[in-house]
Amino acid sequence: MSTVVTTDTVRAAIARDGAGTLLARCGALAKCTDKSGELLRTFLSPAMEQVHQRMRPWFEAAGMTVGADRVGNLRAIYPSISGDDSPRLLIASHLDTVPNAGAYDGVLGVLMGLALVEGLGGRQLPYSIEVIGFSDEEGTRFGLPFIGSRALVSRLDEALLKNKDASGTTISEALRDYGAVHPDSPEPSLAPSASAYLEFHIEQGPVLESKGLALGIVESLASQSRCHLAFYGFAGHAGTTPMILRRDALAAAAEWMTRVEMIASDVEGLVATVGQISAEPGGVNVIPGVVRCSLDVRHAEDAACSAAVKAILNEARAIVARRGITVEAEEYHTQPAVHLDPTMIAIAETSVRQTGYTSMRMTSGAGHDAMVIARHLPSAMIFLRNPGGISHHPDESVLETDVAAAIHAGLCFLDEFALLLRKKGSDLRV
Amino acid sequence: MSTVVTTDTVRAAIARDGAGTLLARCGALAKCTDKSGELLRTFLSPAMEQVHQRMRPWFEAAGMTVGADRVGNLRAIYPSISGDDSPRLLIASHLDTVPNAGAYDGVLGVLMGLALVEGLGGRQLPYSIEVIGFSDEEGTRFGLPFIGSRALVSRLDEALLKNKDASGTTISEALRDYGAVHPDSPEPSLAPSASAYLEFHIEQGPVLESKGLALGIVESLASQSRCHLAFYGFAGHAGTTPMILRRDALAAAAEWMTRVEMIASDVEGLVATVGQISAEPGGVNVIPGVVRCSLDVRHAEDAACSAAVKAILNEARAIVARRGITVEAEEYHTQPAVHLDPTMIAIAETSVRQTGYTSMRMTSGAGHDAMVIARHLPSAMIFLRNPGGISHHPDESVLETDVAAAIHAGLCFLDEFALLLRKKGSDLRV
Numbered sequence: 001m002s003t004v005v006t007t008d009t010v011r012a013a014i015a016r017d018g019a020g021t022l023l024a025r026c027g028a029l030a031k032c033t034d035k036s037g038e039l040l041r042t043f044l045s046p047a048m049e050q051v052h053q054r055m056r057p058w059f060e061a062a063g064m065t066v067g068a069d070r071v072g073n074l075r076a077i078y079p080s081i082s083g084d085d086s087p088r089l090l091i092a093s094h095l096d097t098v099p100n101a102g103a104y105d106g107v108l109g110v111l112m113g114l115a116l117v118e119g120l121g122g123r124q125l126p127y128s129i130e131v132i133g134f135s136d137e138e139g140t141r142f143g144l145p146f147i148g149s150r151a152l153v154s155r156l157d158e159a160l161l162k163n164k165d166a167s168g169t170t171i172s173e174a175l176r177d178y179g180a181v182h183p184d185s186p187e188p189s190l191a192p193s194a195s196a197y198l199e200f201h202i203e204q205g206p207v208l209e210s211k212g213l214a215l216g217i218v219e220s221l222a223s224q225s226r227c228h229l230a231f232y233g234f235a236g237h238a239g240t241t242p243m244i245l246r247r248d249a250l251a252a253a254a255e256w257m258t259r260v261e262m263i264a265s266d267v268e269g270l271v272a273t274v275g276q277i278s279a280e281p282g283g284v285n286v287i288p289g290v291v292r293c294s295l296d297v298r299h300a301e302d303a304a305c306s307a308a309v310k311a312i313l314n315e316a317r318a319i320v321a322r323r324g325i326t327v328e329a330e331e332y333h334t335q336p337a338v339h340l341d342p343t344m345i346a347i348a349e350t351s352v353r354q355t356g357y358t359s360m361r362m363t364s365g366a367g368h369d370a371m372v373i374a375r376h377l378p379s380a381m382i383f384l385r386n387p388g389g390i391s392h393h394p395d396e397s398v399l400e401t402d403v404a405a406a407i408h409a410g411l412c413f414l415d416e417f418a419l420l421l422r423k424k425g426s427d428l429r430v
Numbered sequence: 431m432s433t434v435v436t437t438d439t440v441r442a443a444i445a446r447d448g449a450g451t452l453l454a455r456c457g458a459l460a461k462c463t464d465k466s467g468e469l470l471r472t473f474l475s476p477a478m479e480q481v482h483q484r485m486r487p488w489f490e491a492a493g494m495t496v497g498a499d500r501v502g503n504l505r506a507i508y509p510s511i512s513g514d515d516s517p518r519l520l521i522a523s524h525l526d527t528v529p530n531a532g533a534y535d536g537v538l539g540v541l542m543g544l545a546l547v548e549g550l551g552g553r554q555l556p557y558s559i560e561v562i563g564f565s566d567e568e569g570t571r572f573g574l575p576f577i578g579s580r581a582l583v584s585r586l587d588e589a590l591l592k593n594k595d596a597s598g599t600t601i602s603e604a605l606r607d608y609g610a611v612h613p614d615s616p617e618p619s620l621a622p623s624a625s626a627y628l629e630f631h632i633e634q635g636p637v638l639e640s641k642g643l644a645l646g647i648v649e650s651l652a653s654q655s656r657c658h659l660a661f662y663g664f665a666g667h668a669g670t671t672p673m674i675l676r677r678d679a680l681a682a683a684a685e686w687m688t689r690v691e692m693i694a695s696d697v698e699g700l701v702a703t704v705g706q707i708s709a710e711p712g713g714v715n716v717i718p719g720v721v722r723c724s725l726d727v728r729h730a731e732d733a734a735c736s737a738a739v740k741a742i743l744n745e746a747r748a749i750v751a752r753r754g755i756t757v758e759a760e761e762y763h764t765q766p767a768v769h770l771d772p773t774m775i776a777i778a779e780t781s782v783r784q785t786g787y788t789s790m791r792m793t794s795g796a797g798h799d800a801m802v803i804a805r806h807l808p809s810a811m812i813f814l815r816n817p818g819g820i821s822h823h824p825d826e827s828v829l830e831t832d833v834a835a836a837i838h839a840g841l842c843f844l845d846e847f848a849l850l851l852r853k854k855g856s857d858l859r860v
Binding site: 207244271275282286392 | 688694797
């Protein structure tokens with residue numbers, strides 16, 4: 001085993017090879033599906049079991065010990081040169097998918113952990129590395145996301161365990177059945193030595209592509225608000241009701257939607273979306289009496305998100321008041337922003353810079369496992385460019401050169417992290 | 431029998447009595463329904479047969495001969511003082527309903543004919559009166575409106591006769607079955623002596639109420655255009671796609687809908703309605719990629735209607751071009767305007783003035799039997815105020831004082847029509 005610092009020329013070559021291998025593995029794992037004709041892999045499903053079987057020898061060949069915990073998280077450990085009490089870096093993402101998924105969302109991040117260990121070429125570091133493949137992030141099976149990462153950092157509560165899948169099986173029953181087949185699997189828990197968390201993920205959006213960048217450093221995961229709105233006007237005959245006498249719920253909603261777009265466009269980093277809409281009674285020749293629609297608002301900062309929701313709902317109230325109709329709005333879900341660790345962000349940025357690539361700092365509008373783990377460990381997230389911003393779709397893709405850039409940057413990160421531990425000691429926890 | 435001209439004081443008293451009777455009859459006939467719990471009465475249905483049975487004695491008591499023709503139109507004739515060759519005035523509307531109907535749409539116009547003959551108190555005029563209750567105007571059973579009035583003025587064509595109801599019965603088969611039960615019913619046809627057509631109908635809109643008027647004189651039935659539109663943008667993640675990079679089909683449709691409302695509001699008498707809308711894929715957290723919606727445009731003049739459709743669709747094209755997306759629009763139905771007869775309109779107006787009421791001239795945005803008959807006979811239509819503009823709904827209503835005004839005006843009309851015939855001769859046909 002060599003302890004000589006690997007030069008960046010060598011790292012770049014390792015990364016190029018690793019990228020090809022990683023993409024081939026993504027392709028192979030995409031064949032492990034619970035539904036013929038499309039990729040669907042859910043919490044504790046047969047396809048998830050297949051993925052574990054396919055991955056095990058890869059991890060073992062890289063010198064890692066591999067197993068699965070009691071919630072089906074794949075866990076592979078690469079030992080430290082300094083023994084079992086050394087700090088530990090977690091590199092993780094998820095192995096489950098949405099229905100009709102692409103081949104990269106989640107699984108790429110797990111395979112990045114493997115590629116980085118492989119890239120060490122047997123070299124050991126003054127900390128251990130644990131690569132985790134979370135068993136559930138998308139929430140496809142039980143409608144609840146992050147079961148894998150939540151179980152890692154805290155006990156799953158009783159209410160959550162009672163949730164049922166489409167066949168009526170509870171999470172509790174699914175876990176019991178899994179435990180019966182895997183009696184030796186340990187309860188999920190964060191290793192006491194765990195010091196930090198790193199996650200690679202495709203961006204699931206078009207920002208990096210629009211900036212011509214391969215990699216982005218996530219600073220925070222956005223604050224999110226979801227609302228239901230109902231505009232109540234008066235239905236009427238489309239032929240016999242003059243414009244001036246109408247109380248058209250859809251005309252009001254349309255005016256409001258133009259304001260939603262304007263308000264969001266005026267605030268840097270704010271996004272607001274009306275994704276669902278229906279008009280009642282829904283006749284071609286009937287003025288809509290009721291319009292129901294959804295609103296999704298996100299921003300890196302909680303205050304900016306809630307201020308935007310307030311402004312958008314006030315706009316709805318002003319519009320209906322002017323039109324002599326009414327609106328009901330309910331904010332049914334809020335999710336505060338999660339800020340990643342400034343030191344980890346800085347290391348990630350330095351690592352990318354060492355590769356010769358330029359990165360940008362960005363907010364993730366989507367949720368990720370890092371959102372759960374960041375409350376317990378200093379965390380960083382690196383996004384890979386996602387061509388066309390297409391994800392959750394079979395056309396989801398990633399460029400091989402971008403994967404190479406990520407592996408190269410990741411290898412730099414491993415050494416930067418060793419330097420950090422030397423400077424700050426092992427307890428990096430927040 | 432008296433030939434003394436009835437004074438307006440007497441007419442007003444007759445009208446007041448007649449209004450009470452008419453509303454009671456509307457209530458009684460609303461109980462004749464094909465569906466328990468709501469009013470539904472369709473072409474050639476058992477409920478329609480019941481209505482005929484209930485009405486026959488009323489017509490007979492008024493000195494009329496009553497029957498039904500081979501398409502189920504109720505036809506009641508009040509003879510002329512001058513014999514069978516005299517001109518004939520038709521007073522008609524329809525006896526069928528939409529599902530979950532109100533008690534007045536259509537049937538009120540038929541009962542108005544009866545009330546006017548009753549109001550003559552046995553007095554005969556130099557022309558005969560035929561009251562017709564059309565068997566189908568709404569098109570509820572076969573999805574095709576105006577079967578009754580179309581059959582009166584022309585042969586139903588073979589293609590039309592092949593249309594099927596929900597149970598798979600064709601119009602042809604329904605007519606054959608009706609003929610078997612009513613073997614003596616004559617083929618529908620316009621009497622050669624028919625000289626003019628008068629129809630009373632509730633407005634089915636809020637205009638008269640907003641002007642504080644009981645009665646309106648219809649000048650024309652609006653030109654109508656119906657279109658389907660599909661806005662094609664790009665679906666995307668609501669959290670990860672910045673506003674500037676979106677191609678949101680719903681945001682585009684919303685902007686267009688505000689323009690539809692503005693364009694229609696800027697042209698006197700124009701109405702434009704988006705009554706149906708759907709967004710795909712329809713997730714709360716997904717930017718809509720496709721929006722489909724309907725457009726209904728009406729105006730008294732064909733040119734104004736088609737110019738508005740053109741302007742509205744051009745607006746859609748300009749909006750999508752600016753947003754880098756596309757739109758498809760198809761005009762799938764057009765109906766030219768029908769203008770009623772200026773002389774008949776003038777008589778109707780004079781008649782209302784004689785009652786002491788003020789009327790206004792108006793365009794009917796909805797279609798009526800008069801639309802079909804006006805192509806063959808000089809026609810007039812008188813609207814009664816419709817409280818709240820509510821029709822095609824169980825809450826549909828009409829004021830008893832407005833019905834009295836209509837009967838009073840109708841009685842004046844009968845005498846004015848006699849004067850017209852004396853001046854112009856019997857051939858008033860266009």
